[in-house]
Amino acid sequence: MFDFLEGYDVLGAFWxxxxxxVFSAVGSLVWGTLLAAMRVSPVPLMRGxxxxxxxxxxxxxxxxxxxxxxxxxxxxxxxxxxxxxxFELQGxxxxxxxxxxxxxxxxxxxxxxGINTVPLGQAEAARAIGLGFTQTLGLVVLPxxxxxxxxxxxxxxxxxxxxxxxAAAISVPEAALLMKGMIENEAQTLAIGAVFAFGFVVLTLPxxxxxxxxxxxxxxxx
Amino acid sequence: MTSVLYDAPGPxxxxxxxxxSVLFFVLLALALWWMWQKMDEKExxxxxxxxxxxxxxxxxxxxxxxxxxxxxxxxxxMVIALPLGAVFGIARMSDHRWVRVPAGAVVEFFRxxxxxxxxxxxxxxxxxxxxxxxxxxxxxxxxxxxxxxxxSVLAEVVRAGILALPKGQTEAAYAIGLRKGQTMTSILLPxxxxxxxxxxxxxxxxxxxxxxxxxxxxxxxxxxxxxxxLAANYANVVPSFIVVAIIYIVxxxxxxxxxxxxxxxxxxxxxxxxxxxxxxxxxxxxxAIPGTYGxxxxxxx
Numbered sequence: 001m002f003d004f005l006e007g008y009d010v011l012g013a014f015w016x017x018x019x020x021x022v023f024s025a026v027g028s029l030v031w032g033t034l035l036a037a038m039r040v041s042p043v044p045l046m047r048g049x050x051x052x053x054x055x056x057x058x059x060x061x062x063x064x065x066x067x068x069x070x071x072x073x074x075x076x077x078x079x080x081x082x083x084x085x086x087f088e089l090q091g092x093x094x095x096x097x098x099x100x101x102x103x104x105x106x107x108x109x110x111x112x113x114g115i116n117t118v119p120l121g122q123a124e125a126a127r128a129i130g131l132g133f134t135q136t137l138g139l140v141v142l143p144x145x146x147x148x149x150x151x152x153x154x155x156x157x158x159x160x161x162x163x164x165x166x167a168a169a170i171s172v173p174e175a176a177l178l179m180k181g182m183i184e185n186e187a188q189t190l191a192i193g194a195v196f197a198f199g200f201v202v203l204t205l206p207x208x209x210x211x212x213x214x215x216x217x218x219x220x221x222x
Numbered sequence: 223m224t225s226v227l228y229d230a231p232g233p234x235x236x237x238x239x240x241x242x243s244v245l246f247f248v249l250l251a252l253a254l255w256w257m258w259q260k261m262d263e264k265e266x267x268x269x270x271x272x273x274x275x276x277x278x279x280x281x282x283x284x285x286x287x288x289x290x291x292x293x294x295x296x297x298x299x300m301v302i303a304l305p306l307g308a309v310f311g312i313a314r315m316s317d318h319r320w321v322r323v324p325a326g327a328v329v330e331f332f333r334x335x336x337x338x339x340x341x342x343x344x345x346x347x348x349x350x351x352x353x354x355x356x357x358x359x360x361x362x363x364x365x366x367x368x369x370x371x372x373x374s375v376l377a378e379v380v381r382a383g384i385l386a387l388p389k390g391q392t393e394a395a396y397a398i399g400l401r402k403g404q405t406m407t408s409i410l411l412p413x414x415x416x417x418x419x420x421x422x423x424x425x426x427x428x429x430x431x432x433x434x435x436x437x438x439x440x441x442x443x444x445x446x447x448x449x450x451x452l453a454a455n456y457a458n459v460v461p462s463f464i465v466v467a468i469i470y471i472v473x474x475x476x477x478x479x480x481x482x483x484x485x486x487x488x489x490x491x492x493x494x495x496x497x498x499x500x501x502x503x504x505x506x507x508x509x510a511i512p513g514t515y516g517x518x519x520x521x522x523x
Contacts, residue, residue, distance in 0.1 A: 042228055042235070043242045049250065059427070059474035060467050061434035064446055068463050076264055076460055115227065127229065141227060162336035169438040176338050180439070183346040193343040197335050204334045 004188045005195070013178040014199050020095060020164040020174060021203075025157055027100030032107025039112055050108065057105040062166050065102050069094040070170040088173065095167035099160065106156045114149030115141070119222075147218040154211030158204045175199060261460070271458035275465055280452060288448030289469060295361060295436070295444060296429045299368035304422070306369065307376025312406060314381055325377075332374035338435050341367030345440050360443070364436035368429055375425060379499065383418035384410050386497045416488060417497045423481035427474045434470075445469060 039050035073079040081093035118141050126140040165176035179196045183189050261267050274280040313325035345363035348354050354362055395405040437447035453462040488498045
């Protein structure tokens with residue numbers, strides 16, 4: 001029944017999807033946290049930069065960014081990401097760069113919205129009982145903010161998993177690219193579509209359920 | 223600016239902030255200067271590469287038709303997805319389990335799949351099973367993919383919009399003797415649509431951005447695709463990317479601003495229940511919708 005899968009490395013393609021997701025998730029988490037820190041910092045210039053970055057990157061299609069990493073950064077500016085002779089590795093790294101730069105804007109917004117859920121009264125009460133700045137932040141505000149951030153961040157992670165398919169635009173051999181090749185060459189369009197759809201459901205559904213449950217469980221009840 | 227994170231700054235904090243500002247400014251200026259240098263080094267600042275954008279030809283032959291196709295696909299997708307989403311959203315709240323469960327399964331399924339997969343599948347489906355001409359096929363495939371995905375996202379928006387209405391609305395409708403269907407069509411939906419407007423407009427941003435996928439993967443002649451034709455003609459890859467990115471930013475910024483203007487207007491308005499569904503309330507936090515964890519579409523991303 002599944003003989004149409006023969007000769008195709010479906011698992012390998014999904015492994016590439018997972019690798020893209022993990023590397024971009026780590027990159028975007030670091031860069032997004034930095035951006036969020038800038039957006040809530042007391043320095044107006046940093047706030048301005050954070051806001052500008054988020055508003056610009058959020059409004060550009062991811063496809064434009066990914067294609068630009070290949071046609072612009074690599075071809076014109078010679079940014080080969082340390083893999084000038086390995087086209088596949090170079091494409092992978094460029095895709096991770098693009099995905100991380102794009103997703104960071106959403107990570108930043110998720111974290112900021114988490115911080116905003118902490119009522120002002122919490123910080124005021126902390127100061128009123130004599131806690132200093134680091135104590136207020138470390139003992140009162142951030143623990144509550146982190147809990148509120150899990151749900152939104154889980155959504156960003158799921159969206160990122162789905163967005164890795166855009167890397168097919170620069171020929172990174174991940175799931176969507178393999179599916180494109182397969183449905184063009186094989187007769188069982190529906191079965192192939194179902195296999196790949198199932199693969200993504202398997203990747204996103206448990207993440208959503210687990211992190212959604214965790215977010216709800218850990219959320220501060222107000 | 224009040225924030226939970228820090229107090230009103232004293233003299234020492236003020237000095238530190240000034241210092242940080244200066245430091246950050248220097249870093250930013252260095253980064254910009256470096257980028258400018260790189261552009262110059264690769265001769266991307268040559269006027270010859272930018273000059274085409276001052277002529278009408280580049281706009282009338284490439285960019286505007288491309289933008290037109292982008293907006294056409296986005297508009298079509300929204301117009302078709304909205305009623306479909308409303309049907310599924312309402313079906314998901316049905317009292318009958320045999321309606322509620324399948325509707326929920328369909329919505330969650332299409333939300334979990336990347337929109338690119340849907341587009342690729344639709345394209346191949348049209349190639350094999352229909353006689354849609356190869357000229358029209360990319361548009362059909364892109365719109366189909368967008369409709370399937372966004373209908374399921376909008377179904378959640380509709381559901382959240384109806385659930386955001388005060389319970390008294392339904393109770394009052396039942397009290398004056400309306401039936402379930404009547405309550406939905408003449409009491410809940412009209413109010414929910416108003417409440418949902420901001421979220422719907424922001425979903426349009428997502429749709430506009432997703433059309434670009436069809437341009438690269440299916441050869442749909444939208445903005446990003448016409449960019450490559452343009453760049454092939456004038457040999458200006460980097461400038462064309464910058465101009466196209468600016469066009470996308472302007473279009474999406476207008477839509478986003480319109481959405482937040484609508485939201486503010488609805489929140490202030492005296493008519494209605496004052497229930498408004500901010501875009502983030504659906505997209506960032508499906509857990510806000512009672513009764514589901516949701517697979518999380520990550521709608522706006």
